């Protein structure tokens with residue numbers, strides 16, 4: 001039997017470059033590997049764990065699917081679906097909540113961040129976020145999960161739940177691992193923290209045109225371009241706290257590494273220590289390369305927007321296939337839990 005893969009993105013808007021490099025590229029690599037059966041969903045239920053607008057949710061969950069398809073997720077190879085259309089996820093999440101302690105959930109960094117962001121909305125749904133995510137993955141007994149590094153604590157919870165369930169009930173859940181990509185941590189264009197939809201000025205949208213990309217890249221706060229440099233490691237991408245260069249320069253170096261290659265990055269590091277870097281030229285070339293990677297995506301996105309029936313059909317079929325696969329797991333779990 002093929003090994004299974006599952007991943008998802010919350011329906012909070014269109015994809016940005018961080019989602020694309022950190023998650024979607026990994027999703028594509030695995031869909032193209034015949035060893036795997038791949039399930040990719042839009043996590044609309046996770047979206048309602050923080051304040052949201054129902055109209056926006058309906059619109060956004062479709063945007064994510066359009067972005068998936070335009071980026072290259074292929075309905076012939078992957079099962080593409082909507083989380084809330086597969087009720088087995090919520091059912092399994094409830095079962096999982098019976099082996100998950102409140103104390104543990106309260107200590108997760110993602111929970112604390114969201115509570116800080118929305119102090120009036122520290123709800124049970126938010127607390128249960130990791131159990132629902134574990135259910136998403138384990139409903140399919142998926143072993144690999146292509147997501148960015150920020151999701152690691154959630155995967156740790158999924159592994160603990162799998163172990164507990166296997167011990168207590170004799171189930172055979174695998175302990176899912178993160179599938180890492182070179183873009184597992186994409187820095188913010190501001191130089192501080194990671195690229196994120198909730199931080200204005202931090203991201204490049206996959207739908208941005210060349211002019212927009214140029215102006216966003218031009219705004220990365222670089223330093224004087226000359227001095228001593230201590231990169232994090234010869235083959236790793238910079239994070240904002242990696243070296244002695246300014247955080248903005250570190251972010252720029254990461255983008256150079258990702259879009260122009262490690263050799264180009266090393267060449268720039270040498271320049272930094274000798275003649276100095278002319279950021280204007282680098283930023284222009286980098287913007288063009290980023291746009292070149294996105295141009296195909298944008299063309300395909302327009303085609304898909306003009307073909308709503310085709311997209312509807314993909315979603316409908318995906319939902320059906322996902323339900324059938326998840327149903328098998330649920331039946332087994334209910335039996336072992338004494339509910340059948």
Ligand code: AMP
Nearest residue numbers: 010018019022023147148184185186195
């Ligand atoms: P989110 O938009 O937070 O639901 O994230 C969707 C996916 O994109 C998850 O797999 C995240 O780990 C990934 N992701 C989001 N931001 C970044 C980033 N700055 N760098 C790498 N991956 C990211």
Ligand code: TRP
Nearest residue numbers: 006007008009010043046133136
């Ligand atoms: N928590 C993930 C995020 O914020 C989204 C998500 C929900 C997910 N369920 C998942 C990712 C299952 C991978 C597998 O990005």
